[in-house]
Amino acid sequence: MSAADEILDIVDENDQVIGQSRRGEAYERGLRHRCVFIQARDARGRVFVHRRTPTKLVFPSFYDMFVGGVVGAGESYDDAALREAEEELGVSGLPRPTPFFRFLYDDGAGRTWWSAVYEVLCDLPVDPQVEEVAWHDFLTDEEVEARLEDWTWVPDGLAAHERLRDYRAMD
Template identity: 40%
Template sequence: MCVVDELVERVDARDRVLGVVSRREAVREGWLHRVAVVVCRDGQDRFLVHRRAEQLSRFPGHYEIGIGGAAAVGESYEAAAARELHEELGTSATVRLRFKFLNRSGLSPHWLGVCDAVLPEIVAPDPEEVAWHGWLTASELQRTRRRWTFTPDSQEILDRYLACRAA
């Protein structure tokens, strides 16, 4: 999602709420806030990868491993991820928080809650957000991430996600 003037919770280095600010202000000032992504898999354990639409303000045309966006005021990482899943892919699923980390790559620093969900193969991406999508095995994903241009946080999300699954 592009950065709009939505309200988010400004948080500290331990992910504790400090107050409510606009996301635009949080990004401009470099204040920590919460962002949620969902790593989507299908019944065959393939990963959903998508390319961001060219008209998006941040990382247009880049590939991503997660679907997500800023958590609204009072919204959990899981709820934000589920909402973004519905908005961007037109589907719903049970979303589970796997881990969170302080992400300093990308537009501004933020706490990133990484969730996952198993989806049906058929999704209906919002063309304003998603230019292309496909299902890749873990080995296909490892090969393509060396050839395709992914968003800065996708590399770290995937590395941490795969490590979490292996543990």
């Protein structure tokens, strides 16, 4: 099954399931669905950063400071976070990601999804999926901040990053 054929729950503005759709159709029609964003940190506290492959359905070749993706139909945010983190990092046996918060991402141009933000410690050697990740490295928070203006970042990941930075500043 291709990524476009994956079945997603379609949700309303309150994150309540109102139907299901193929992923490709959800993207084409701008149907609101669910996504997870997981900030993976290594044992030194550095953030896993990657450039998406040019074949991705959304934001091809953009940089991202999160791993993650869509939540499948009937799947919980927590289960999707662990699945996506292990898939994209190419590891197994990660601890369950720690949930922080959810927000409704809306780019104003028909792309909207409920977004759950997590963090996970990955002290395993990563082997990212070549279909998903064209380049990767672990960067310090300062290195990430220094590249925010220079690299083209996925807009939803940038929104999650800004909210996570504000969330941590309140702690």
